[in-house]
Amino acid sequence: MHRDQFLLPPGLVYLDGHSLGPLSHVADRRVRALLRSEWGAQLIRGWTESDWIALPQRVGEKIGRLIGAAPETTLCADSTSVNLYKVLAAALALRPGRTEIVSTSDNFPTDLYIAQGLIDQRAHGHALKLVEAADLAGAIDGNTAAVLLTHVNYKDATLLDMAGITAQAHRAGALAIWDLSHSTGVMPLRLEEWRVDFAVGCGYKYLNGGPGAPGYLMVATQHHANVTQPISGWMGHARPFAFDARYQPAPGVARYLAGTPPVLSMSALDASLDITLGEDIDTIRSASMALSDALIDNIARVCSDPELVLASPRDAALRGSHVSYRHPHGYAIVQALAQRGVIGDFRAPDLMRFGLNPLYNTSLDTECAAQALAEVLASRAWDRPEYLQRNRVT
Numbered sequence: 001m002h003r004d005q006f007l008l009p010p011g012l013v014y015l016d017g018h019s020l021g022p023l024s025h026v027a028d029r030r031v032r033a034l035l036r037s038e039w040g041a042q043l044i045r046g047w048t049e050s051d052w053i054a055l056p057q058r059v060g061e062k063i064g065r066l067i068g069a070a071p072e073t074t075l076c077a078d079s080t081s082v083n084l085y086k087v088l089a090a091a092l093a094l095r096p097g098r099t100e101i102v103s104t105s106d107n108f109p110t111d112l113y114i115a116q117g118l119i120d121q122r123a124h125g126h127a128l129k130l131v132e133a134a135d136l137a138g139a140i141d142g143n144t145a146a147v148l149l150t151h152v153n154y155k156d157a158t159l160l161d162m163a164g165i166t167a168q169a170h171r172a173g174a175l176a177i178w179d180l181s182h183s184t185g186v187m188p189l190r191l192e193e194w195r196v197d198f199a200v201g202c203g204y205k206y207l208n209g210g211p212g213a214p215g216y217l218m219v220a221t222q223h224h225a226n227v228t229q230p231i232s233g234w235m236g237h238a239r240p241f242a243f244d245a246r247y248q249p250a251p252g253v254a255r256y257l258a259g260t261p262p263v264l265s266m267s268a269l270d271a272s273l274d275i276t277l278g279e280d281i282d283t284i285r286s287a288s289m290a291l292s293d294a295l296i297d298n299i300a301r302v303c304s305d306p307e308l309v310l311a312s313p314r315d316a317a318l319r320g321s322h323v324s325y326r327h328p329h330g331y332a333i334v335q336a337l338a339q340r341g342v343i344g345d346f347r348a349p350d351l352m353r354f355g356l357n358p359l360y361n362t363s364l365d366t367e368c369a370a371q372a373l374a375e376v377l378a379s380r381a382w383d384r385p386e387y388l389q390r391n392r393v394t
């Protein structure tokens with residue numbers, strides 16, 4: 001749709017936007033201008049003259065529109081992991097007497113680690129109850145404080161029913177926290193309508209904010225005044241520049257800020273977001289489903305290796321925007337594909353993932369990727385010692 005708005009190296013088939021979105025021309029221009037005419041020229045005055053101080057709210061509102069959140073409920077701040085810590089702690093405080101956090105055993109590890117760390121630290125007898133996605137219904141009960149789930153599974157792209165599970169959590173008196181890292185930017189979301197209590201997500205994947213771009217959080221309006229989040233830093237104070245010795249949380253969602261925003265990377269995210277916001281999100285979703293279907297069809301047509309197995313749902317309506325395949329030599333295959341200019345990624349033990357963002361991916365990408373995969377499999381080009389050597393980042 002907007003491939004010319006991204007700086008993708010010519011000839012590269014980039015199917016890894018679910019891990020790191022590419023550099024956009026607007027982000028490139030914004031950061032360059034910011035360096036020279038804001039940081040370089042304005043120095044400390046940039047906080048006021050370029051309104052850096054309001055970036056978390058400004059960028060938060062843009063993301064809020066993408067996820068269908070109510071106005072003034074979304075902030076851009078910190079990493080997804082840190083934001084999750086803040087909102088999970090707030091959720092537990094809102095449900096005293098309930099001791100369980102329900103999640104899925106295949107949830108993204110950082111989500112589970114954050115929950116485990118918070119439980120250990122609080123020592124209030126909380127427990128993390130992990131179940132298969134299919135067993136969620138039976139796991140949510142009167143002892144559930146919060147349901148903590150990722151909307152699109154990072155491994156196989158399976159989509160959970162956010163509206164249905166949130167309603168079920170509420171019927172049991174529990175709160176619903178959703179991680180939108182693999183959803184925002186590639187599909188319509190209606191967090192306000194679905195009555196989601198808290199949400200977090202990632203800025204550097206489908207939102208193209210750049211490596212280490214800050215994440216975001218959403219706190220439904222009815223929870224704003226009732227709790228204070230645990231990282232009670234000065235940016236979330238009612239009057240940060242009063243330099244009061246005593247913490248007093250800001251009204252509204254602003255209390256979920258902690259420290260000074262990363263102006264450079266938040267501005268890159270801000271700039272890139274306009275590309276997604278300039279497109280109709282239902283159109284993006286239709287194009288994403290068509291592209292992932294095309295990839296699956298093309299691979300089925302040209303690849304005959306019996307060890308290659310589709311791990312994602314075959315029905316696009318049940319899938320996010322990436323497609324995963326199992327293969328016992330998945331890691332080496334992903335390396336061999338990269339050598340041929342087709343970039344996907346690998347998740348242990350045997351998953352190859354190929355992400356599709358209609359903003360810059362085309363059906364030609366799906367044909368080239370399928371063809372390269374067929375060649376790598378047929379020639380066993382993956383079977384080389386250098387492809388078996390695991391890098392620190394996969």
Ligand SMILES: *Cc1c(COP(=O)(O)O)cnc(C)c1O
Nearest residue numbers: 079080081108150154179181202
């Ligand atoms: C990518 C991702 C994260 C990343 O968290 P960071 O704190 O940015 O490292 C968290 N949760 C999910 C579900 C993800 O896919």
